Amino acid sequence: MAKILNTTPKAIRFYENKELIFPEKDEANGYRIFTENDLLRLSTILSLREVGFQVKDIKELLEDPDMSITQYLNVQRLALFEKWIEMKDMLNTLDHMIKHTENGNDADPMIDIHRMAKHLKNLKEIRKNWRDKWDFDSWADDFDQNIKKEGHTFNVHQDYDEALAKVAATIQLKEGDTCLDIGIGTGNLGSRFLAKGISIIGVDQSEKMLEACKRKHPAIDTRKGHFLALPLLDNQTDGIVSSYALHHLPDSEKLLALEEMTRVLKPGGEICIADLMFINEDHRKSVMDGYRTANNTEAVFAIEDEYYADRSVLAEWLSTNGYQVQTFQINDILSVIYAKRCETD
Incomplete structure (x- = not known):
């Protein structure tokens, strides 16, 4: 499994200990037996970790252990788009900050920089904390x-x-x-x-x-x-x-x-x-x-x-x-x- 996913056995055991994956074990020798669903689930976990998701957030996203292939791929796509949008927000904010520092007309450009940084943080929090309260x-x-x-x-x-x-x-x-x-x-x-x-x-x-x-x-x-x-x-x-x-x-x-x-x-x-x-x-x-x-x-x-x-x-x-x-x-x-x-x- 580690070779297929270009990771390490240690990483796989870590996600098992964190109850993100649930491979069966052979009662006779303790060997882990990975199914195709385990492969998809672990692939999704590694992809989300790659773009900066924390273990607790991944656990929430993958609450259902029996997700379909489409569901796993949908989770990955949405996560990547959310990170991409966040990066675009960060780049746009940085562009504005650079313009303010290059503009010598502002009495205190740091005030505007602080305001833009606060705005960026607010955007990130809104997207991160969006929840469906109506189920x-x-x-x-x-x-x-x-x-x-x-x-x-x-x-x-x-x-x-x-x-x-x-x-x-x-x-x-x-x-x-x-x-x-x-x-x-x-x-x-x-x-x-x-x-x-x-x-x-x-x-x-x-x-x-x-x-x-x-x-x-x-x-x-x-x-x-x-x-x-x-x-x-x-x-x-x-x-x-x-x-x-x-x-x-x-x-x-x-x-x-x-x-x-x-x-x-x-x-x-x-x-x-x-x-x-x-x-x-x-x-x-x-x-x-x-x-x-x-x-x-x-x-x-x-x-x-x-x-x-x-x-x-x-x-x-x-x-x-x-x-x-x-x-x-x-x-x-x-x-x-x-x-x-x-x-x-």
Whole structure:
């Protein structure tokens, strides 16, 4: 095993002692017997260590000892992209620092250097600490059956089909284009583009959602990832869509998500997002006051448990960063944002 993976028996025993691998042992002589799954698991561990992951973090990533080949490869790809994005952030920060030290006009360039270093540290912490507090893995098997489209005291999925249809009709993609669906879930939005000859890359942080999506739509390229670390290279996709996903990010991270989308989107590319959001803060207050007056505690709890966006903030960021923006209101808590990126940066 050590020869195959270009490592040492000592390293293998170390990861066994840390309970990262679990090879069987021959009862007669104590020899370790490694399976193909052990090989894949150990290969993933070595790859993650190579890019700087700590043992405790690897143990968390590989919590399931019976992961499939695809799952192991997905974990490696996402980890490498996260490190690559982190390195790009570091290089950009260093470039800014160098410019400040070369510029003699600043009274105290060290203040700006300290600010940029703090900003970089904050970015690293946000990406590192991103977690799914809603446990979407547990939703995957019954997700499509449990979407509430009508009735109930408060229905977050009211006008669900209308919103997805609006996204599909608004974004102008053509045959041969590549479209990224972020938070793809079981593929209800991304699959609408397959018949048009558009290649779909579906990203989700939930392995179970990706598995469900792949069962329903084998043609979709499913990849583990999330809004703050998209497993794509720069300028790789012609379009980006997302539905009912952005509201799971705190407001402080939504603009980082738009930055990450811009990184992977080609010049001239398009973004179209259907999500739970308010038009602006006045609209949020008006809607929430209405629910409280009606004693609709279910609605108040549901909204406060998540992070419904301020649509005006998202639209302003997109406009400021080279997009032509249109917005469409579906109902009081549901909107669609469409943004076309300028052809040149």
